[in-house]
Amino acid sequence: MSAGRLSKGSAPASVRAHWFILLTVVFALGVALVVQGYMHHLAGIGDDSVPASATANTVPNAVSQGGPVVDSRGGTVRTVRPPDRTVALTFDDGPDPVWTPQILEVLRKHHVHATFFVVGSAAIDNPDLVRRIIAEGHEIGVHTLTHADLGTAPTWRQQLEVQGAQNAIVGITGRAASLLRPPYSSENGAVTDGTWSAMQASADDGYLTVLSTTDSEDWRRPGVGTIERNLLPSGRQGQVLLMHDGGGDRQQTVAALDSALSRFAGQGYRVTTVGDAVGIDSTRQTSSVEQISGTAFVWGIRLSGFVVTCISWALVAAGIVTLIRAVLVVSFAARHSRAARRVRAAGRGRRRVDVPVQPEITEPVSVIVPAYNESAGIEAAVRSIVASTHPVEIIVVDDGSTDGTADIVEALGLPGVTVIRKENGGKPSALNAGLGVASYDLVVMVDGDTVFEPDTVHALVQPFADPQVGAISGNTKVANRGGILGAWQHIEYVVGFNLDRRLFDVAECMPTVPGAIGAFRRDALLRVGGVSDDTLAEDTDLTMSLCRDGWRVVYQDDARAWTEAPASLGALWRQRYRWCYGTLQAMWKHRGAVVQGGPAGKLGRRGLGYLLVLQVLLPLFAPVVDVFAVYGLIFLDPFRIVALWLAFLVVQFLMAAYAFRLDNEPLRPLWTLPLQQFVYRQLMYLVVIQSVVTALAGVHLRWHRMERYGSLRVPPATQGQA
Numbered sequence: 001m002s003a004g005r006l007s008k009g010s011a012p013a014s015v016r017a018h019w020f021i022l023l024t025v026v027f028a029l030g031v032a033l034v035v036q037g038y039m040h041h042l043a044g045i046g047d048d049s050v051p052a053s054a055t056a057n058t059v060p061n062a063v064s065q066g067g068p069v070v071d072s073r074g075g076t077v078r079t080v081r082p083p084d085r086t087v088a089l090t091f092d093d094g095p096d097p098v099w100t101p102q103i104l105e106v107l108r109k110h111h112v113h114a115t116f117f118v119v120g121s122a123a124i125d126n127p128d129l130v131r132r133i134i135a136e137g138h139e140i141g142v143h144t145l146t147h148a149d150l151g152t153a154p155t156w157r158q159q160l161e162v163q164g165a166q167n168a169i170v171g172i173t174g175r176a177a178s179l180l181r182p183p184y185s186s187e188n189g190a191v192t193d194g195t196w197s198a199m200q201a202s203a204d205d206g207y208l209t210v211l212s213t214t215d216s217e218d219w220r221r222p223g224v225g226t227i228e229r230n231l232l233p234s235g236r237q238g239q240v241l242l243m244h245d246g247g248g249d250r251q252q253t254v255a256a257l258d259s260a261l262s263r264f265a266g267q268g269y270r271v272t273t274v275g276d277a278v279g280i281d282s283t284r285q286t287s288s289v290e291q292i293s294g295t296a297f298v299w300g301i302r303l304s305g306f307v308v309t310c311i312s313w314a315l316v317a318a319g320i321v322t323l324i325r326a327v328l329v330v331s332f333a334a335r336h337s338r339a340a341r342r343v344r345a346a347g348r349g350r351r352r353v354d355v356p357v358q359p360e361i362t363e364p365v366s367v368i369v370p371a372y373n374e375s376a377g378i379e380a381a382v383r384s385i386v387a388s389t390h391p392v393e394i395i396v397v398d399d400g401s402t403d404g405t406a407d408i409v410e411a412l413g414l415p416g417v418t419v420i421r422k423e424n425g426g427k428p429s430a431l432n433a434g435l436g437v438a439s440y441d442l443v444v445m446v447d448g449d450t451v452f453e454p455d456t457v458h459a460l461v462q463p464f465a466d467p468q469v470g471a472i473s474g475n476t477k478v479a480n481r482g483g484i485l486g487a488w489q490h491i492e493y494v495v496g497f498n499l500d501r502r503l504f505d506v507a508e509c510m511p512t513v514p515g516a517i518g519a520f521r522r523d524a525l526l527r528v529g530g531v532s533d534d535t536l537a538e539d540t541d542l543t544m545s546l547c548r549d550g551w552r553v554v555y556q557d558d559a560r561a562w563t564e565a566p567a568s569l570g571a572l573w574r575q576r577y578r579w580c581y582g583t584l585q586a587m588w589k590h591r592g593a594v595v596q597g598g599p600a601g602k603l604g605r606r607g608l609g610y611l612l613v614l615q616v617l618l619p620l621f622a623p624v625v626d627v628f629a630v631y632g633l634i635f636l637d638p639f640r641i642v643a644l645w646l647a648f649l650v651v652q653f654l655m656a657a658y659a660f661r662l663d664n665e666p667l668r669p670l671w672t673l674p675l676q677q678f679v680y681r682q683l684m685y686l687v688v689i690q691s692v693v694t695a696l697a698g699v700h701l702r703w704h705r706m707e708r709y710g711s712l713r714v715p716p717a718t719q720g721q722a
Helices: 017-042 099-110 119-123 126-137 155-173 193-204 224-230 251-266 273-279 288-347 379-386 405-412 426-437 456-465 482-509 523-529 538-548 569-589 591-596 598-635 639-664 669-674 680-696
Strands: 069-071 076-078 086-094 113-117 139-142 175-177 208-211 241-246 268-271 283-285 365-371 394-398 417-422 442-443 448-451 469-478 520-521 552-563
Touching: 017 069, 017 119, 017 288, 017 456, 017 669, 069 139, 069 552, 069 569, 076 639, 086 099, 086 273, 099 126, 113 119, 113 126, 113 417, 119 126, 119 155, 119 175, 119 288, 126 139, 126 155, 139 155, 139 175, 139 273, 155 175, 155 193, 155 288, 155 520, 175 268, 175 417, 193 208, 208 639, 241 251, 268 379, 288 482, 288 598, 288 639, 365 405, 379 394, 379 405, 379 448, 394 405, 394 426, 405 417, 417 426, 426 523, 426 538, 426 680, 442 456, 456 469, 456 520, 456 552, 469 538, 482 552, 482 569, 482 598, 482 639, 520 523, 523 538, 523 669, 538 552, 538 569, 538 598, 569 591, 569 598, 591 598, 598 639, 669 680
Parallel strands: 086 113, 086 241, 086 268, 113 139, 365 394, 365 442, 394 417, 469 552
Antiparallel strands: 069 076, 069 208, 175 283, 442 520, 448 552, 469 520
16 A cells, blocks of 8 residues: 655546446345345245146146156157056255255165256255266256246246256256256146146257156155055056155155155066156266356356355354444443543542542643635634633644635734745645744644634643643534534544544544644654654544554543534545545554554554454445345345344444433434435445555545535534533
């Protein structure tokens, strides 16, 4: 990752190709999910009961009254049944990893062979069983891809089901099957119009349809004795017996098969495959093209299954991480709040034994205001700082503004305000210029689009009573919170920023003191070389440098600053893009902290780890979550998916409500929280994706300045909040 330097006029290289890559990846994931949804959820192996209300007006008598093996190729209907005292033994719905091997052992014990009509999805899941069936001399037939009812399926699905199962067989065995048994079929007299239509369509592709003359009804699991009675032959006529090696518990089938085969042998019946019984070769060698197609089909299904499995486990991990994060931030925020209340109570004279009274910080403070084209809000910002109850000097650094920003400040004629004019060099250079003329040891940095409350500066600098504290983050509030976009950003500031800062404070790994409101020891700043322009997030870079230098960085929740938030999605995108990209640069720059000890190690292993997982990896995974949610609504239980989403939303709401309570904010904006999941969250994870790609590409991103609206006002209701 490169750390792009700030330089006016530098243009980013084109990174548009990554959106195509993202769409391609999401599309591929969608295809994998659709494939698995179709294979395992749209249909399924179930009871082989015949549809009761279906008609048979178009079924020829030659079929309804003929033999169980139906050949309608070439438009002529021919049927045949096994010779007398010959039993063609067939099994449907497998292969099953539990029951098929047991059935094969019974067949081996009695030295007989059978025909297995396999379901394509089950065959792909158990390819070794399919090969074993062939290797032991048994016969393979097509039982569709997902056990779909061909009689009620549309034409496109009929073709997909039959050809899909054939592709699975070819991909696993290298041979093609010519026998087909439609799911939910039974004897000839039960063939419906829909099933007959499907049989004709399959015949055009070269398939013979195999029905049955005797249904064991083992799918009902009526008991071993009943299954044995159902298998008893009536007379000398040849039979096609229907049994099942998959689709459920087949323990009764295994037991009944063993005794039935013994009885058949004792009565002189020959038990064999369908192909052997009627004298046909039921398989054929495939061409190289068919083999390649079949192999690709099988591996494509397996790959989609692997992808879905990985996504499922990743979703579980993401859910666990999200829940852990919620528990951590709430518990650490509660701890931080209790500690802050004890300190304030001690400072007001209600001293506790376990809380030492820190001396009140009353020394003057230098407030540096970097300003570039801030004419819309600079007057409100400067006036609010001048009104501070704490003694301050104000240094406004005009960084080459072209809108008269410096003139506006000078025209105010306010005491203690100094204006420095300089050529445009970027925010870091403006802050360093102000730092160079600052008179006092304590320095507050504030953006030109931010206003303070009268007590903000005094509250902000009080933690400096601890000599180990080198920097302090204040509580940034959204001033223009009207409208749904403003409400969403207000929620994000209160929950996503300030709640996290409480955690970082307690864990001693604060990664960012925001540019809107931060206090620093001047000596600490000079020791780390001032404000660096190595990244677009100079505030994050500076904070990490201070942590690595051994200083403690804390959060002061009662030091409030009001700032303008973007009022359009475009402006929001540009702001967050710069923030995220700059944060990635800072994380890369300070990656060495991971292996350091002391305060630097806490930043590296706690702070950077938190940012990497929660603000980079999880947002990168978020598009997959959305795609999987759609998959769940279509193919899984939609009520369960909605319930999980509601549970997630409840956790978010409770966490947000607690954060609002800590900040003494009314809960009214939280009604927009559900809507935030459908627009704002997607915008934020797209920002992360764009930033990561830009950083990996080594693009030098230019500074994105936010549009100013002149809306800076301190809401009267918040004045003097505790």
